[in-house]
Structure formats: structure tokens, C-alpha cells
Amino acid sequence: xxxxxxxxISVDCVIFGYDLKSLKVLLLxxxxxxxxxxxLIFKDLTLPGNHIRNNEDLDTAAQRILFELTGLNDIYLxxxxxxxxxxxxxNPKDQQWLAAIGKDPQTRVITxxxxxxxxxxxxxxxxNGNDTMPDWYGKNPRWxxxxxxxxxxxxxxxxxxxxxxxxxxxxxxxxxxxxLLPEKFxxxxxxxxxxxxxxxxxxxxxxxxxxxxxxxxxxxxxxQMGVAHTPARYYMFSRDVYERKKKEKFTLIT
Amino acid sequence: xxxxxxxxISVDCVIFGYDLKSLKVLLLxxxxxxxxxxxLIFKDLTLPGNHIRNNEDLDTAAQRILFELTGLNDIYLxxxxxxxxxxxxxNPKDQQWLAAIGKDPQTRVITxxxxxxxxxxxxxxxxNGNDTMPDWYGKNPRWxxxxxxxxxxxxxxxxxxxxxxxxxxxxxxxxxxxxLLPEKFxxxxxxxxxxxxxxxxxxxxxxxxxxxxxxxxxxxxxxQMGVAHTPARYYMFSRDVYERKKKEKFTLIT
DNA sequence: TCAAAAGTGTTAACGATACACCCATGA
DNA sequence: TCATGGGTGTATCGTTAACACTTTTGA
Numbered sequence: 001x002x003x004x005x006x007x008x009i010s011v012d013c014v015i016f017g018y019d020l021k022s023l024k025v026l027l028l029x030x031x032x033x034x035x036x037x038x039x040l041i042f043k044d045l046t047l048p049g050n051h052i053r054n055n056e057d058l059d060t061a062a063q064r065i066l067f068e069l070t071g072l073n074d075i076y077l078x079x080x081x082x083x084x085x086x087x088x089x090x091n092p093k094d095q096q097w098l099a100a101i102g103k104d105p106q107t108r109v110i111t112x113x114x115x116x117x118x119x120x121x122x123x124x125x126x127x128n129g130n131d132t133m134p135d136w137y138g139k140n141p142r143w144x145x146x147x148x149x150x151x152x153x154x155x156x157x158x159x160x161x162x163x164x165x166x167x168x169x170x171x172x173x174x175x176x177x178x179x180l181l182p183e184k185f186x187x188x189x190x191x192x193x194x195x196x197x198x199x200x201x202x203x204x205x206x207x208x209x210x211x212x213x214x215x216x217x218x219x220x221x222x223x224q225m226g227v228a229h230t231p232a233r234y235y236m237f238s239r240d241v242y243e244r245k246k247k248e249k250f251t252l253i254t
Numbered sequence: 255x256x257x258x259x260x261x262x263i264s265v266d267c268v269i270f271g272y273d274l275k276s277l278k279v280l281l282l283x284x285x286x287x288x289x290x291x292x293x294l295i296f297k298d299l300t301l302p303g304n305h306i307r308n309n310e311d312l313d314t315a316a317q318r319i320l321f322e323l324t325g326l327n328d329i330y331l332x333x334x335x336x337x338x339x340x341x342x343x344x345n346p347k348d349q350q351w352l353a354a355i356g357k358d359p360q361t362r363v364i365t366x367x368x369x370x371x372x373x374x375x376x377x378x379x380x381x382n383g384n385d386t387m388p389d390w391y392g393k394n395p396r397w398x399x400x401x402x403x404x405x406x407x408x409x410x411x412x413x414x415x416x417x418x419x420x421x422x423x424x425x426x427x428x429x430x431x432x433x434l435l436p437e438k439f440x441x442x443x444x445x446x447x448x449x450x451x452x453x454x455x456x457x458x459x460x461x462x463x464x465x466x467x468x469x470x471x472x473x474x475x476x477x478q479m480g481v482a483h484t485p486a487r488y489y490m491f492s493r494d495v496y497e498r499k500k501k502e503k504f505t506l507i508t
Numbered sequence: 509t510c511a512a513a514a515g516t517g518t519t520a521a522c523g524a525t526a527c528a529c530c531c532a533t534g535a
Numbered sequence: 536t537c538a539t540g541g542g543t544g545t546a547t548c549g550t551t552a553a554c555a556c557t558t559t560t561g562a
Binding site for chain 1: 560
């Protein structure tokens with residue numbers, strides 16, 4: 001056992017972010033140039049991913065990749081599926097690309113899909129702080145709005161799809177929604193987040209009634225400032241209270 | 255790409271069965287004998303599993319293994335987790351065994367856990383029919399009652415545990431419970447099945463009220479015969495009706 | 509003074525829970 | 536006639552769903 005990359009196994013990360021308006025996903029660019037020259041043959045988008053090392057488990061590999069990409073390491077991260085179609089890399093574009101970067105296009109690769117939730121504010125902070133973001137080796141990582149993504153590499157469109165499905169189910173039973181929100185958030189912000197994830201609107205009064213009934217969402221004595229309307233009250237998620245109550249039935253909507 | 259086994263990737267199947275009394279799991283025996291001789295060094299239990307072939311995806315591999323073991327191929331089967339601890343095969347016993355069967359004990363292997371539900375009656379039928387069961391290469395496949403299993407190989411105890419957890423969650427939201435039952439079953443049989451899976455008792459009247467409210471559990475005009483008490487009515491699951499209603503909230507208990 | 513979003517309560521229907529006795533059958 | 540398990544109803548309570556207007560603020 002050693003630290004070499006395992007050629008048969010990779011992880012790909014679907015990193016969701018929320019900017020208090022819409023749901024985003026972090027993608028890299030893949031460029032294929034003519035050999036030796038700078039002429040672009042094609043350009044498309046990929047999920048951040050890489051092969052695992054022989055001495056790390058899948059979770060560790062996903063954490064490493066996330067850290068290398070964002071500099072963050074205390075982030076919600078979970079495996080949601082494995083993609084093992086023997087033909088998943090067989091597109092001509094992908095075969096061409098694998099050959100160009102010096103891999104054997106015939107090698108069988110299965111990949112574990114990881115999904116990760118990060119509050120955008122935290123990521124921006126990091127990015128503008130002293131330790132600047134690595135550019136992921138020139139691949140131009142950028143947030144993309146979910147409904148405006150075209151042209152993805154490999155089977156990454158499918159992986160992204162599957163992650164979104166997983167997210168939709170997950171928020172119905174576990175309090176992961178808070179991983180996408182800043183520490184302090186308003187009732188409208190969390191409602192909007194549900195709405196953009198699920199693609200449907202919710203009743204404001206009923207939503208707030210349920211919110212008020214969750215002991216682990218604590219309302220702060222603090223309000224918005226400088227907004228051109230009634231300032232909204234802030235709430236925060238208390239993991240302590242949540243763990244204490246071991247609330248199995250968690251749901252803000254039905 | 256070819257049909258060779260991939261040395262880095264395996265699947266292990268947790269096959270649950272229900273005999274109308276208790277929950278069982280199908281396990282194989284692993285025997286390690288002294289080289290050349292017949293002296294037994296140790297004997298323990300494993301999940302049925304094997305390496306995948308380079309030209310099959312994980313689902314196909316799991317299906318193949320299930321078929322080889324039981325002769326059944328229209329059975330509920332689903333991946334529930336991946337086990338990727340780099341040290342998962344590092345137990346001295348397991349290392350010894352790997353060496354004895356001619357594998358490199360250092361090779362990194364991750365395994366996908368599959369869980370499968372089969373009604374025991376179907377399996378018995380098959381077993382007693384004309385085409386008898388393969389003995390899975392002399393490994394003596396047998397049903398083991400869940401609370402009486404000791405001494406499992408590799409990390410298989412953990413995999414089994416994880417499968418049971420998955421089953422418990424799954425039956426709360428998807429109609430997989432019926433995969434464990436014969437086509438016709440009584441209200442008590444399905445209630446007992448819930449009880450043995452969840453390890454708690456349920457209220458008979460409330461349970462039957464909910465059962466009666468599920469349109470996709472249809473009551474038949476047929477009753478038990480030859481039992482020493484009021485004969486019970488039979489029910490069956492209608493997948494057609496279920497699909498039509500796309501019942502998202504499926505739960506017989508809360 | 510206007511635009512924008514915050515905040516708030518009631519009713520009706522449904523689902524969940526708790527709980528105990530009589531009935532039909534074969535042995 | 537007995538042992539076994541089948542079958543049934545009601546009352547209480549909490550949850551869900553539908554629905555519209557007033558308030559606060561900055562521009």
C-alpha cells in the first residue's frame with residue numbers, strides 16, 4: 001500500500017453553494033489544445049475530481065480535493081452514489097482528452113460522487129483573504145447557476161443531476177439545509193433556499209409556523225439593517241439542541 | 255476493456271430473507287486449511303461477494319453474483335454504500351487467507367455493498383426444484399438469523415450492520431417491504447416483518463387502519479386455510495397502483 | 509408617498525395515538 | 536372446550552393546508 005494514485009478509482013465532487021438568491025455549483029474548465037500549439041480543439045466543464053491515492057479512503061480523497069480547490073476543510077461532504085458504467089469515458093471527446101493528458105483511454109475507472117454544501121459567503125471570504133485560492137492548476141473554477149449549465153465533460157451532467165436529486169431528498173429528512181446558509185439567516189432566506197432547491201413555492205405563513213416550532217432553529221435578538229423594508233429577524237441553527245433532541249422527523253415542508 | 259476481474263474493486267451482497275417469522279441473511283463459510291493438508295486453521299462467515307469484471311458495472315456484477323448464488327435474477331437489489339478503508343483487509347486472519355488463495359494481500363480493494371431482498375419461499379422453491387442450487391463452490395450458503403451471527407470475515411460485520419441500517423430507513427419511505435413477502439400475505443405477517451426489522455412492536459389496530467388506507471395494498475377474497483384460529487384475509491401489493499399514485503409519502507408506521 | 513418585503517391567525521381536514529374485547533377455527 | 540390469533544371503533548390531539556391584510560423601512 002502506498003501513496004500512488006489508483007488508476008481505477010476516482011472521486012468527483014458536486015459542490016453546491018447558495019448566494020441568498022440562487023443555487024450554484026462549482027465547476028472547472030477543461031481545455032483541449034492542439035499538440036504543442038495553443039489552438040483550442042474544445043472547451044467544456046467538469047466537476048472537480050481526481051483519482052484517489054492507495055492509502056486514502058474515499059472520504060479522505062474527497063476532502064483533499066475539496067481542500068485543494070477551495071482551501072476549506074470543515075465543510076459538509078457526503079458520498080451520494082457511485083458511477084460505474086464501463087463505457088462512461090467512451091465519448092470521443094473524452095477519449096481524445098485522456099490520450100492527450102497521457103492516460104490510457106482503455107483503463108476502467110469508476111468514480112464516487114461526493115456532494116458538498118458550502119455557504120458562499122465563507123468561500124468568498126477565503127478567496128479575498130490573505131491566503132488566496134489556488135486556481136486549481138489554471139482550470140478557472142467558477143460558480144455556475146444550476147439552470148444554465150451546458151456542455152459537461154464525461155458523464156458529469158448525469159452525476160450533477162443525481163447529486164441534485166440527492167440534495168432534494170436529503171433536505172427533507174436531515175438538517176443539511178443550514179450548511180448552505182450563513183450563520184445568521186432570515187426566515188425568507190431559508191424559505192427561498194428551499195424553494196430554489198425544490199423548484200416550487202411555499203406558503204409563507206405555514207413555513208414560518210413550522211420554523212417557529214423547531215427548537216433547534218433559535219431566533220436571535222438581532223435584525224437586518226439598512227434594508228428598504230421592515231427589517232427581518234435573524235435565526236441560527238443550533239446543532240447542540242438538534243443533537244439533544246435527536247429529532248428524527250425533520251421537515252419544514254411536506 | 256475486457257472481461258478480466260478488476261483487482262481493485264469488488265461487490266459484497268447482503269441478502270435478506272424473511273420466513274414469516276424472523277429476518278435472515280444469507281452467508282457463506284470460509285475455511286482456511288493448512289497448505290496441502292486438510293487441517294482447519296480457522297473457519298468463519300462471509301457475505302457472498304466477488305471482484306467485478308472490467309466490462310460490467312457494479313449493478314451487473316451484483317446481479318451476477320446473486321444469480322450464481324441463488325439462481326434468481328428478478329430480485330430487488332440496490333447499492334447502499336461503499337467501503338473504502340485502506341486497511342479494511344488488514345486483519346491477520348484475512349491477510350493469511352488472501353495469501354493462501356494466491357492474492358497479493360497488499361492490493362487495495364474497495365467494495366460496494368449491495369443489499370437484496372428475497373422472499374424465502376421463492377428461494378426454497380428454486381432450491382428444491384429441478385435445477386438445484388449451486389453450492390457456491392462448496393461454501394455452504396445458509397440462512398442465518400440476524401441476532402445470532404458471530405465471527406465474520408474482513409469488514410463484513412460492519413457491512414452487514416450498515417445494510418440493516420439502510421433497510422430500516424428504506425422501509426420507511428419506499429415500498430420495499432413487499433420484496434420480502436410472498437405474493438399473498440396477511441396483515442399479521444407484514445406487521446411482524448416490520449416489527450422484526452425495526453425491533454419494536456406496533457399497535458395492531460392502528461397498523462391495520464393504515465394498511466387499509468394504502469390503495470396499493472389490495473385485499474383479496476381469499477383466506478388462510480387449515481389454521482387453528484380465525485383464518486386471516488390475504489393481501490397483495492400492486493405495483494401498478496403504486497406507480498400510478500406515485501405515493502411519495504409511504505409509511506405504515508411513524 | 510411609494511415600493512418592497514416582514515410579519516401575523518383562523519378554520520377545516522386529516523393523520524396519529526392510545527386503548528380492550530369478541531370471534532372463528534382446529535386440536 | 537380451549538388455545539390461538541383475527542378482527543374491529545372511538546376519542547383526543549397534533550399537524551397540514553388554504554388563505555389576505557397591515558407594518559416598517561429606505562429611497
